[in-house]
Amino acid sequence: MFDVLESRRSEGELSAADLAFARVITVAATEPSAWLALAAALASAAVQRGDVCVTLDTVMASQVDVPPDSDEAPVDAAVLRAALLASGIVQDAVEPVSLPLVLDSADRLYLARYWHDEMRLARALLARIDRSDARVATPPRALLDSVFPPVSNSPDPAPTATPDWQRVAAVVASRQRLCVITGGPGTGKTRTVARLLAVLQSQSDASLDMALLAPTGKAAARLLESLRAEVDALAAGGVAVSLPDAASTLHRALGYRHGRRDFHHNAVNPLPHDVVLVDEASMIDLSMMTALVDALRPDSRLILLGDRDQLASVEAGNVLGDIVGATTEGGYSPQQAAEIAAVCDGFESGADSEMQSGTLADAIVHLRHSYRFDAASGIGVFAAAVNAGQVDEALEALQAPTFQDLDLTTPDHTSLVDRLEETALPHFRELLASDSAEAALRCLARFRVLCAMRKG
Numbered sequence: 001m002f003d004v005l006e007s008r009r010s011e012g013e014l015s016a017a018d019l020a021f022a023r024v025i026t027v028a029a030t031e032p033s034a035w036l037a038l039a040a041a042l043a044s045a046a047v048q049r050g051d052v053c054v055t056l057d058t059v060m061a062s063q064v065d066v067p068p069d070s071d072e073a074p075v076d077a078a079v080l081r082a083a084l085l086a087s088g089i090v091q092d093a094v095e096p097v098s099l100p101l102v103l104d105s106a107d108r109l110y111l112a113r114y115w116h117d118e119m120r121l122a123r124a125l126l127a128r129i130d131r132s133d134a135r136v137a138t139p140p141r142a143l144l145d146s147v148f149p150p151v152s153n154s155p156d157p158a159p160t161a162t163p164d165w166q167r168v169a170a171v172v173a174s175r176q177r178l179c180v181i182t183g184g185p186g187t188g189k190t191r192t193v194a195r196l197l198a199v200l201q202s203q204s205d206a207s208l209d210m211a212l213l214a215p216t217g218k219a220a221a222r223l224l225e226s227l228r229a230e231v232d233a234l235a236a237g238g239v240a241v242s243l244p245d246a247a248s249t250l251h252r253a254l255g256y257r258h259g260r261r262d263f264h265h266n267a268v269n270p271l272p273h274d275v276v277l278v279d280e281a282s283m284i285d286l287s288m289m290t291a292l293v294d295a296l297r298p299d300s301r302l303i304l305l306g307d308r309d310q311l312a313s314v315e316a317g318n319v320l321g322d323i324v325g326a327t328t329e330g331g332y333s334p335q336q337a338a339e340i341a342a343v344c345d346g347f348e349s350g351a352d353s354e355m356q357s358g359t360l361a362d363a364i365v366h367l368r369h370s371y372r373f374d375a376a377s378g379i380g381v382f383a384a385a386v387n388a389g390q391v392d393e394a395l396e397a398l399q400a401p402t403f404q405d406l407d408l409t410t411p412d413h414t415s416l417v418d419r420l421e422e423t424a425l426p427h428f429r430e431l432l433a434s435d436s437a438e439a440a441l442r443c444l445a446r447f448r449v450l451c452a453m454r455k456g
Contacts, residue, residue: 126360263291278292362440379405
């Protein structure tokens with residue numbers, strides 16, 4: 001079997017670390033087998049690709065490479081499952097887990113560390129939807145009307161569309177200690193959060209200690225900049241919102257310790273904040289999200305903001321995508337839906353929903369309308385096809401002559417350089433001629449060249 005795995009390593013499917021892990025697991029097993037070695041190597045490789053587990057179906061799909069030994073070639077997943085559990089090194093997903101590999105009831109094989117993190121995170125997130133605390137309440141309609149005033153006579157039909165999902169987000173964030181706001185580019189996530197914070201502050205008897213966090217320093221700075229602009233707009237309308245003086249990276253806020261997996265802030269020494277807002281949540285891997293939630297006070301609120309279709313995490317675990325993907329679109333429990341409908345016009349109460357109160361769906365709000373581009377525009381159609389994995393439809397949109405906002409070209413190097421110079425140089429000349437840092441930043445905000453690769 002290791003000859004087979006070595007050939008896969010030479011082809012780039014596995015790494016040297018994957019093979020080394022498989023050897024350690026095989027040596028430690030009381031009943032080693034070719035299938036155990038293969039499953040262990042694939043579980044390790046899955047982590048390198050950003051997944052926290054590998055399915056037995058994936059392992060079974062590799063059976064063509066297994067030596068034709070009837071004792072080591074299970075013919076179906078049930079036999080494979082039994083073989084792995086009999087190895088003495090793979091444990092069924094029943095706590096406490098003390099073995100290095102875990103196989104759950106859905107035939108997913110985990111490295112034990114990631115199974116532990118996933119279970120802890122799931123329990124902690126569900127606990128934050130508990131509404132037994134008297135401070136958790138639906139905001140009054142009058143407060144929502146002042147923060148989300150109705151828009152009339154607008155050339156853009158979106159503001160008058162019902163329901164106002166930005167307003168729904170404020171209700172959801174008020175009713176429990178977890179709120180996940182997801183939406184594509186231009187759907188108003190930052191605008192929503194600024195007004196949501198205004199609602200939370202208005203409902204609080206004391207000033208709220210807030211933390212603004214993001215996975216990277218650039219994202220943290222951008223979050224604070226964007227929120228300040230929205231807060232200024234609210235202030236002009238008579239709505240006051242207090243923001244922290246600075247935003248921070250997750251590592252800095254939690255207290256990174258060099259050379260250690262744990263952080264200064266944890267369940268024993270929690271973060272002091274009443275509200276923790278995290279932007280670009282799609283970039284947060286499983287281990288970091290678990291550490292963050294572990295470090296929250298039981299009574300604090302966590303607000304996750306991001307686009308499940310953008311900026312995946314570097315490490316293993318697509319937490320935001322899994323949270324949003326595991327729920328039904330708009331599938332709130334009857335209790336949650338009734339509370340939202342009472343203060344948000346146009347929202348259907350969904351009384352026939354079978355969703356149980358306190359499930360993760362009650363914490364999620366999808367912002368649907370993009371204020372940056374129309375869904376029927378070329379960019380809108382192309383983006384929807386990309387997110388759905390529809391390659392042919394995406395290429396058709398790029399090549400359709402009816403879409404004036406898209407242009408697909410395949411230039412050679414010389415013509416590409418000429419085109420970049422023609423397009424970009426005027427913007428950069430304006431940038432260099434700016435008489436202040438603010439003016440220069442405004443120029444940068446109006447123009448971007450996005451590259452898929454740093455080289456090549």
